[in-house]
C-alpha cells in the first residue's frame with residue numbers, strides 16, 4: 207500500500223514536471239546539435255498566477271548562464287577565472303524570492319524605456335502621455351511595474367552546434383504604465399562556445415510609442431561581491447557624455463570627455479577619479495561609432511581574476527552606473543551584503559529622456575516599423 211502510494215506520488219510529480227517543461231514551445235533542434243550546447247529548464251515558482259522557470263544555458267567550455275522568464279532576468283553567469291575557479295560575474299539570487307523583494311533591477315530586461323523620462327511625461331505629435339513617477343519626480347526604467355517585474359512567456363529554444371538560445375516574449379498592452387500602443391516584444395539570449403552572451407531585442411507596436419530596451423546586469427569580474435569594482439579597469443569608446451541635473455536627467459549638452467573623469471578612451475580604473483564625480487558614475491556615454499552594426503564599444507577588465515568583459519552593441523549610448531545606490535541592505539543568497547560599488551552596470555541604450563530631447567537619437571517607434579537591436583557581452587580570461 208505504502209509502495210503504491212509512493213509510486214503514485216512519484217508518477218504525479220513526473221507528470222507535473224513534464225507538463226511544466228511542455229509549456230515551453232520548443233523549436234526543432236538540428237539533428238547534429240552538439241551535445242555540449244545545452245539548455246535545462248526547471249520550474250522556479252509562480253508570479254501573478256503564471257509559471258516562472260529558470261533556464262540554464264551551458265556551453266562547450268562549461269560556462270553557464272541562468273535566465274528566468276520573470277523579468278527576463280540573467281540570474282548568474284558562471285565562468286572560470288585565471289586559476290580555473292568558476293564563479294558568477296553578475297549579481298543574482300538562487301531563488302525567486304530574492305527578486306520578488308525588488309532588488310534594483312538585478313540582471314533584468316528594462317522596458318518600455320531604459321533610464322529616465324523627465325517628469326514622467328512626453329509628447330507624440332500633439333498628445334501628451336503621463337507615466338508613473340517612480341524616481342522622485344521622474345520616470346525610471348519603465349515605471350512601477352516595468353518589463354523587469356512581469357512574467358515573460360512563449361519561450362522558444364534554438365540550438366546550433368556552437369550556441370544555445372532562448373527567446374522570451376511579452377506583450378505590453380496599450381496604456382501599460384502610461385505608454386501608448388500594444389507593444390509585442392521578443393528578447394533572444396544566446397550563449398556561444400566563445401563565451402559570448404548575445405541579447406537580441408525586437409519589438410513592434412500598433413500605435414506610435416517610445417521604446418528603449420536594455421539589460422541591467424550588475425558585473426563584478428572578481429566573482430566576489432564582497433570586493434568592490436573600484437580596481438576594475440574600464441575603457442569606453444566615447445568622446446562625449448551627457449551631463450545630468452540633480453535628478454539625473456540629461457541637461458541636453460553633449461560634453462567632451464577630454465580632461466574630465468569621464469575620459470575612458472584609454473583604460474582607467476573606476477576608483478581612480480570616482481571621488482571627483484558627484485554621487486559616482488551614473489551617466490550616459492555617447493558612443494563614438496565607426497560603423498552602423500554591432501561594434502566593440504567598451505572593455506572592462508580585472509587583474510585579480512584575469513577576466514575581461516567586452517561589450518559590443520548597435521546602440522548609440524552606454525549607461526555606466528557604478529553601483530552608487532547599493533548600500534548593503536540587500537544580501538546575496540549566501541548572506542554577503544551588497545555594498546556600494548559591489549558591482550557595475552554597462553547598459554547599452556538610446557539616451558535617457560530622449561522623448562523630451564529632440565536633438566538626441568529618436569526612440570519613437572511607429573506602426574509598421576521594426577525595433578531591432580543587438581548587444582553582445584563577451585568574457586575571456588588571461589593568466
Ligand code: BGC
Nearest residue numbers: 310311454488525527531553
Ligand atoms: C540608473 C541609476 C539607477 C540604477 C538602478 C541605473 O540604470 O542609471 O540611476 O539607480 O539603474 O536603479
